[in-house]
Amino acid sequence: MDLDRKSGIPYYIQLKEQIRRRITQGGWTAGSKLPTERELAESLALSRNTVSQAYKELESEGILSSTRGRGTFVADTLLIMQQEGRKDRVLRIIDVAMEETVGLGFSIDDFVSFVHVRGMEKKDFLTRVKVAFVECNPEQIAEAHWNIGPGVSLLPFLLSELQESPRVLERLGGMDMIVTGVTHLAEVKTLLDKLRIPILGISLQPKLETIVRIAKLTSGRELALVCESNQFAEKIKVALEQAGLHPLFKTLIQPKDESLREVLPECGAVILAPKLRFRVEKALPENMECIEFRFEPDAGSLNLLRGALLEIKGEKR
Numbered sequence: 001m002d003l004d005r006k007s008g009i010p011y012y013i014q015l016k017e018q019i020r021r022r023i024t025q026g027g028w029t030a031g032s033k034l035p036t037e038r039e040l041a042e043s044l045a046l047s048r049n050t051v052s053q054a055y056k057e058l059e060s061e062g063i064l065s066s067t068r069g070r071g072t073f074v075a076d077t078l079l080i081m082q083q084e085g086r087k088d089r090v091l092r093i094i095d096v097a098m099e100e101t102v103g104l105g106f107s108i109d110d111f112v113s114f115v116h117v118r119g120m121e122k123k124d125f126l127t128r129v130k131v132a133f134v135e136c137n138p139e140q141i142a143e144a145h146w147n148i149g150p151g152v153s154l155l156p157f158l159l160s161e162l163q164e165s166p167r168v169l170e171r172l173g174g175m176d177m178i179v180t181g182v183t184h185l186a187e188v189k190t191l192l193d194k195l196r197i198p199i200l201g202i203s204l205q206p207k208l209e210t211i212v213r214i215a216k217l218t219s220g221r222e223l224a225l226v227c228e229s230n231q232f233a234e235k236i237k238v239a240l241e242q243a244g245l246h247p248l249f250k251t252l253i254q255p256k257d258e259s260l261r262e263v264l265p266e267c268g269a270v271i272l273a274p275k276l277r278f279r280v281e282k283a284l285p286e287n288m289e290c291i292e293f294r295f296e297p298d299a300g301s302l303n304l305l306r307g308a309l310l311e312i313k314g315e316k317r
Helices: 011-024 037-044 048-060 077-103 108-126 138-142 159-164 166-172 182-191 208-215 230-242 257-266 274-283 299-316
Strands: 064-067 071-074 130-135 153-158 177-181 199-202 204-206 223-227 249-253 269-272 289-292 295-297
Touching: 011 048, 037 048, 048 064, 064 208, 077 108, 130 138, 130 159, 130 182, 138 153, 138 230, 138 274, 153 159, 153 166, 159 166, 159 182, 177 182, 177 299, 182 199, 199 299, 204 208, 204 230, 208 230, 208 289, 223 230, 223 257, 223 274, 230 249, 249 257, 257 274, 269 274, 274 289, 295 299
Parallel strands: 130 153, 130 177, 177 199, 223 249, 223 269, 269 289
Antiparallel strands: 064 071, 204 295
16 A cells, blocks of 8 residues: 555545555455554554554444454445445536536636535534434443434433333423334334424344354354343344344343353353443353344445435525
8 A cells, every 4th residue: 555645635544545445446355354553554654543543434434343352354345335336426416516516607616615615514513413312222222322423412212211201202302303223113103203303213233243253153052142131132133033043042131140150151152232241251251252242223224314314404494
């Protein structure tokens, strides 16, 4: 990789684009391990922070995935191909808008200024948006840290709270949008029908890396499934069945430490809710694999959510 030291473009942005290019050109395929931050920083004469920033942004976009102790890997080459196709489409839209602007008697500099001002307006709006996320289990509520725009407030609510607490309904009345998993969409719409707030159903999928790690388990022994709620345990089982995996589980819901110490040695590996990792690790037998199970919106759902937020801005203008 060669960086242009005189272009003025930040090095981490150049590095991101070069990594993207290497993936799209087949140099790195899905599952390929990237150099460590230190190795790449030394080879390019960059600071490690610069490489780290590039890696983290690509990870937040779903292009890379990292695991402590294992390294950074290409997560999904199909996703980046789709992103490149969308980028080309956006560039064509920009070209058409630019030509029409010039045709109306404005200059290219005017066009750039218009785009900048409008972009800042949209960005300012997103910093003031409140989005409620409604789910049935505390595990997914705790992990709702999605990249839906700078400054957007994502506030979690348990579905049971909507059913039981009038005060929660009052708080939801101050939201700009309510988001929930598609499986709960009809119920949430019924409960919140009087609020007249946009409600969006999104697809929440397990991380691909998690499914791959579980699929690679070779032990014929049962797996321990450690969760805070039965609802989350059922979601994990359904997700694995949809992926064609049918492991046998010893399910532990809010287990005590003595239960963990008793059950875990009988299992081949443990799958758990991320927030329970610290407790489980204290009772984890040596060399037992411990896999966090996380759900996240797919790329299409995130794009749909971002687009819906911008439509709200258009309605308020």
